[in-house]
Amino acid sequence: MNAKENAIASGWIDPDDAPELTDDFFAQADEYVGDKLIHRGRFQTKNKTQALTIRYDIDVIEAFKASGEGWQVRMNIALRDWLNSHVF
Structure with missing residues (x-):
């Protein structure tokens, strides 16, 4: 036998087998400025x-959800409008 029995x-x-780096890949990549990671996600208010x-x-929730993405923000705005128009 010519091969070593405990060969590693x-x-x-092969780098040619690596997948192509697409725009989608870079869109999901972490972004750094120097050593600081730029966080993604919700904007800070x-x-x-x-x-x-x-x-x-249920009908209230369904009505807001039917308005599309951001329905929770619109629900918060509606509650804030109600608060501004009613004096306690």
């Missing part, structure tokens, strides 16, 4: 928000 398998991968569990009627 090569970990080398001047108003702090708080996660809350609350129950609404």
Whole structure:
């Protein structure tokens, strides 16, 4: 037998077998400025928000959801408008 019995398998991968780096790949990549990671995701607002569990009627939720993406923001705006028009 000519091969070594405990030979280590090569970990080398041919770079020609690597997938092509597309625009989608770079759109999902992390972005750095120097050593600082630029965070993606929700934009930061001047108003702090708080996660809350609350129950609404199904028809109210469905009406806001039917308006498309951002329905929770529009629900918050509707509540704020109501607060501004009612004095406690």
